Amino acid sequence: MRGGRNRSSRKGPAFDPDDDHVEHRHLGVWDLYIQREPRLSRLPASWKLEEYAEIINDLPYLWRTLHDVRAICGHLLVLYLVVQIAISLLPALNLWYSGQLLKIVQIAVDERTVDKHLLFKVAGGRVVCAVAERCAVYFQVKISATLNGRMKRHFSAHIFHSMARLDVPTFEDPVVSQQIASSVPTNHMNVAWSAITGVSHTATSGLRLVTQALVLLSVLREQRDGPLLAAISLADYLLSKIAVNSDLGLGSAWAATTSNQDYIRMEGLKKLISSGRHRKELVAGGLSNSLEAEYRSLVDRLGENASDFWSQYHDDMNKARISFLNLVRLPFEELPQIAFSLRAVQYPSSIPVSLASLHLMQQTTMAFTQNVSGLMQQAGSVADRLSSLRKFYEAANIKNIVPDGTAPFPENAQTVRHGVSLEFKDVSFRYPGSEDYALRDISFKVESGQLCVIVGTNGSGKSTVLKLLARIYDVTSGTILIDGRNITTLKLDDLRRAMAILFQDYSLFPLSIHDNIALGDPAAATPEKVMEAARLGGAAEFIARLPDGFDTYVERPVRDLYSGLPENTKTLFGRTIDHARLRGHMGGGHEGSGDLGLSGGQLQRLAVARTFMRSSVSEPKVGLLLFDEPSASLDPKAEQDLFARLRELRGNKTMVFSTHRFGNLTRHADLIMYMNDALVLETGTHEQLLKRDGDYARLWRMQAEAFL
Numbered sequence: 001m002r003g004g005r006n007r008s009s010r011k012g013p014a015f016d017p018d019d020d021h022v023e024h025r026h027l028g029v030w031d032l033y034i035q036r037e038p039r040l041s042r043l044p045a046s047w048k049l050e051e052y053a054e055i056i057n058d059l060p061y062l063w064r065t066l067h068d069v070r071a072i073c074g075h076l077l078v079l080y081l082v083v084q085i086a087i088s089l090l091p092a093l094n095l096w097y098s099g100q101l102l103k104i105v106q107i108a109v110d111e112r113t114v115d116k117h118l119l120f121k122v123a124g125g126r127v128v129c130a131v132a133e134r135c136a137v138y139f140q141v142k143i144s145a146t147l148n149g150r151m152k153r154h155f156s157a158h159i160f161h162s163m164a165r166l167d168v169p170t171f172e173d174p175v176v177s178q179q180i181a182s183s184v185p186t187n188h189m190n191v192a193w194s195a196i197t198g199v200s201h202t203a204t205s206g207l208r209l210v211t212q213a214l215v216l217l218s219v220l221r222e223q224r225d226g227p228l229l230a231a232i233s234l235a236d237y238l239l240s241k242i243a244v245n246s247d248l249g250l251g252s253a254w255a256a257t258t259s260n261q262d263y264i265r266m267e268g269l270k271k272l273i274s275s276g277r278h279r280k281e282l283v284a285g286g287l288s289n290s291l292e293a294e295y296r297s298l299v300d301r302l303g304e305n306a307s308d309f310w311s312q313y314h315d316d317m318n319k320a321r322i323s324f325l326n327l328v329r330l331p332f333e334e335l336p337q338i339a340f341s342l343r344a345v346q347y348p349s350s351i352p353v354s355l356a357s358l359h360l361m362q363q364t365t366m367a368f369t370q371n372v373s374g375l376m377q378q379a380g381s382v383a384d385r386l387s388s389l390r391k392f393y394e395a396a397n398i399k400n401i402v403p404d405g406t407a408p409f410p411e412n413a414q415t416v417r418h419g420v421s422l423e424f425k426d427v428s429f430r431y432p433g434s435e436d437y438a439l440r441d442i443s444f445k446v447e448s449g450q451l452c453v454i455v456g457t458n459g460s461g462k463s464t465v466l467k468l469l470a471r472i473y474d475v476t477s478g479t480i481l482i483d484g485r486n487i488t489t490l491k492l493d494d495l496r497r498a499m500a501i502l503f504q505d506y507s508l509f510p511l512s513i514h515d516n517i518a519l520g521d522p523a524a525a526t527p528e529k530v531m532e533a534a535r536l537g538g539a540a541e542f543i544a545r546l547p548d549g550f551d552t553y554v555e556r557p558v559r560d561l562y563s564g565l566p567e568n569t570k571t572l573f574g575r576t577i578d579h580a581r582l583r584g585h586m587g588g589g590h591e592g593s594g595d596l597g598l599s600g601g602q603l604q605r606l607a608v609a610r611t612f613m614r615s616s617v618s619e620p621k622v623g624l625l626l627f628d629e630p631s632a633s634l635d636p637k638a639e640q641d642l643f644a645r646l647r648e649l650r651g652n653k654t655m656v657f658s659t660h661r662f663g664n665l666t667r668h669a670d671l672i673m674y675m676n677d678a679l680v681l682e683t684g685t686h687e688q689l690l691k692r693d694g695d696y697a698r699l700w701r702m703q704a705e706a707f708l
Ligand SMILES: Nc1ncnc2c1ncn2[C@@H]1O[C@H](COP(=O)(O)OP(=O)(O)OP(=O)(O)O)[C@@H](O)[C@H]1O
Pocket: 431, 432, 434, 437, 438, 456, 457, 458, 459, 460, 461, 462, 463, 464, 465, 504
C-alpha cells in the first residue's frame, strides 16, 4: 500500500462503500471511499477499546515469537532491549542536568557566585550523556540489523511452509490471500521483528515519557515562570493536533475507483503503446496515428482531471491542509517570547535566568510533546504489528478447503500400474464464488486401463472433469469413485502420487529446465531420467541447442536492476535489457518466454516432459494419466509423434484425455464423452457415436472435411 503506514486488515464486517460510516469523496475522476471511525477515536490520546482487546488477544503470539527468537539469537535480543532501555532513560538524565544548569545560573544571578565544581560536573555529565546516546544508537542500529537479518532467514522458512501446503481453492480464497500478504515481510522487516520492535519501542517510549515527566515536574517547580511557559507550549501542541484536519487522511480502510470511461480508455491507450506485447498489432494495423489522435482528444476532454489517483489525492491534501485553526494557531507559537518580554520588563535583573529558563522550557516541552505524539503513533501501530504476527503464525494452520482423506491408496501397490477405474455419479460442480454450474449431473464410468477422451465445445467442462479427478476442487454434489472407493476418503498424497496430470493452463516454474522436468518426480530425478523425459516430451533437441542446456532458466526469478544506463546499452550481464519492464510492463503468459525466446510449442513440450517424468520415466507408482489438451500449441507432426508416444507409453494405465481435436486419439478411445454446456450429451466409442449421427458425428465430419 502506498501513502501511510501499512495497516494490516482489521477484523469486522466487510468494507461496504454504501455503509453510513463510509465517506464518499470526489477526487477528479476518482471516487474515494474512506471508512470513518467515530470522531472520539480520532483524538490522539484516545484509543478504541477493541484495539486494546485485540492487542491482548495477540500477545500470546508475541510470547511465542520471543520463544522462537531466544533459540536463534536470544543474547542479541537481550542486548538490544538493554540498549533500548538505556536510550529511553538518557533524555530524562539530560533534562535533569539542564535543570541543574539553570539552578547554577539562578544562583549566579542572585548571589554573583558560581559553584565551579558543580558547573564542571553538570557540563561533564551532559557531554557524557550526549556521547552515550550516540554510542547507544549506533549499537542499537548494528544489533537491530543483525537481529532482523537472522530472524528474516529463520521465519522465511515458516512462510514458505505456510504457503506451500495450501490447495488451489484455499490459495485463491481472497481472505487467505490477504492473510498471507500481511504475514510476509514488508519494508525490509519481517513481521516478527516488526512486532518486537513495535512493542519494545512503545514500552520504552512510555518509560522515557514517565521519567522525563518526573524530571520536568521537579525542574518546573523550581522555576518562576516554568508552569506558565510549559502550559503555553502544551496548549500550542494540543492546538496543532486539533488544527490538523484529521478528515484528510485515508484512515485504516479505504478504497478508490473510477468509472470515468474517458480516463479508463486513456489509461488503456497508454498501456497499449508502452507495452511490447501489443507492438505487433500496433505496427501491422498502422494504428499509431489514429491512437495518437484519440489520446489527444481524450486528454483535452479530461482536462485537469486526467491524473492518477495519488497525484490527485496529494493535490487535494495540499489544498485542504491550510485550515482556519492553523492560522489561529500561529500567534501561540510567539506567546512564550511575549511572556518572557513582559517578565523582563517587570524584573530586569532576572533576564539571564528567564532567558535560560525560556530556552529550557521551550526545548523540553517540545521534546516532551513530540514524545507524547510519538508514543500515540507507536501504540496505534502495535495493534497492527501484533495482528500481522498473529496472521503470520496462523498462516501455518490455515485449513485447506479440500480435506484430506484417511484411507491409503492403492491398497495393493502392484496393481496400480495396470490402471485404476473411475466413476462419476451425478456429479455437479460450481467453482468457488461462481453462480453457474461448470458440470451438471455428470455420470460416467471408465474401467481400469481404458482410454477415455473428452471432447466438446469451449467452456463445456472438460478441464473441470480432470481437475475434480485430481481433487484440485471437490464436487458440489454427487460422488467420484476411484477403484470403487469414494475419492474423498483416500489420502490426498497417495491419490496424487498415483496420477500424472498435465493441465491445459500448465505453468512452467521460474527454475532451470532441469528442475522444471525433474519436479515431475523429484524423488526419482537423476540427470539421465530427466534427459529421457525431455526426449519423450519432444524437448531434447531444442534444449541441446540452448547455450546453457538443461541449466537454462525458463524465467529468471531474480531480475537485474539498472537505472540511468546510456542509450546504446543493449545488453548487460549477458542479457537483453528489458526497457519495457522499466516502464512498468511485466511480460508473461505462454506465448513465449520473454527471457528465453522459446515458442509456445517448445514451452508446451517442456510441460509434457515434466508429465512424462512422472508418468513414464518413474512409472511404477502411477496408474492414472490425465492430459488436458497437451498438443494445443504443437505442430501436426509433433502432435502425431506425441500421441504415438502417449499410446505406446501408456501401457495398461487408465488415461483421460481432453481435447478439441477429433480423430487422432478418439479413434483409439474406449470411451468418448461429448460435452456441451456443463452436460455430457453423448458417450460411446468412435464407431458408436458416428452411427448415432449426433453432435459428435457432425463435428467429426466438419473437422475431417477441412482436410479433404
Ligand atoms: N477457476 C474458475 N473459476 C470460475 N469459473 C471457472 C474456472 N475455471 C473454469 N470456469 C468456468 O467453468 C466452465 C467450464 O470450464 P472448463 O475449463 O472446464 O471448460 P473446457 O471445456 O475445458 O473449456 P476449453 O475447451 O475452452 O478448455 C466455463 O464456463 C468456465 O468459464
